[in-house]
Amino acid sequence: MKLLGTLLLLTCGVQAQTPDLKSASGYPRMVQKQVTAWIDAAADKMPEQQYAFKPDPGSRSFGQILGHIADANYLFCSTVLGETNPSPGIEKTKSAKSDLKTALRDAFTYCNRAYDTLTDAAAGETVKAFGQERNKLGSLWFNASHNLEHYGNLVVYMRIKGLVPPSTDPKPQ
Secondary structure, three states: OHHHHHHHHHHHHOHHHOOOOOOOOHHHHHHHHHHHHHHHHHHHHOOHHHOOOOOOOOOOOHHHHHHHHHHHHHHHHHHHHOOOOOOOOHHHHOOOHHHHHHHHHHHHHHHHHHHHHOOHHHHOOEEEEOOEEEEHHHHHHHHHHHHHHHHHHHHHHHHHOOOOOHHHOOOOO
């Protein structure tokens, strides 16, 4: 229920920016666009020396979360696109801020193709994901919600380090 509330708030917050809100396929595209902008800005804002920060030893580091997000975007979107997952295992191979920022942007650019090709007519087409047949719309919603989940992790890490997350930064007047 909290996820639904978050998605509804995101929908209201960026409505003016997105012309495609009359279609079912437009909503996950809009949410993906917003959350990836926040993740990208969080990656920019966190100092490189804090990329190894973990709130406790059992957690992923800030940088590992970014790598995980990039890997997951490749995984979900390659499935929807019907392509082999091109992800090189970013979470396990990258740790430098510049490498992770490049990997994230590349993953988001790749994933945008899946969102851009999604139409209402194609939304119900099925793909095999995680051992099950799923429709493309649901797969891309899952990706966007996964990004929101991990953006929430990044927010906590930023707050612990005294940084204001991008989603709550004061907007220019």
